[in-house]
Amino acid sequence: MKYINFLNYICDFNHIRLQHNSHSSLLTALLVIVLDIYMTDVISLKYLDKLILLFNDFLSLSNSSKQTRKNYKSDVVVFFSWLLETSATSLNKINSQADLLKTIHQEQILAYKQWLRIAQTPTATINRRLSSLRSFFRFAIVNGWLQDNPVDGVSNVSRAPSLTKPL
Numbered sequence: 001m002k003y004i005n006f007l008n009y010i011c012d013f014n015h016i017r018l019q020h021n022s023h024s025s026l027l028t029a030l031l032v033i034v035l036d037i038y039m040t041d042v043i044s045l046k047y048l049d050k051l052i053l054l055f056n057d058f059l060s061l062s063n064s065s066k067q068t069r070k071n072y073k074s075d076v077v078v079f080f081s082w083l084l085e086t087s088a089t090s091l092n093k094i095n096s097q098a099d100l101l102k103t104i105h106q107e108q109i110l111a112y113k114q115w116l117r118i119a120q121t122p123t124a125t126i127n128r129r130l131s132s133l134r135s136f137f138r139f140a141i142v143n144g145w146l147q148d149n150p151v152d153g154v155s156n157v158s159r160a161p162s163l164t165k166p167l
Helices: 002-013 015-020 022-042 045-061 066-086 097-101 106-118 123-142
Strands: none
Touching: 045 066, 045 097, 045 123, 066 106, 066 123, 097 123, 106 123
């Protein structure tokens, strides 16, 4: 039952994308399964849930559109799914939002960016996900949970130059 509720929670964030891109919805569903498995075994889901809710409030106060809030929250969940799947560090001593966030460093952000590129994620999506994470970690700094943003210094992916010249 918990998995069903969490899947519905994530699908709500991805509602528009799920209707238009079945590959993306399959990847998202698989990531949600991985997230659910690891979250129950490794850290309490309540910390991520609470962070997502607080992040939504932060975005609302920043006058972000409803669509931006949905995309950014979804992007953060995808990142944490990836992090928990690939993390070599022990996350079993997580007792707060700050503890969770302090496990994340720039090297992980760079590895995530590389993983997205290898997965042939569109450039615009990679850049939006990095933007989402920049905003998320800015939110964490404002709340005093972190001192430095691990996404600072991580550049967006350059778009490939067009092979055709405009007429």
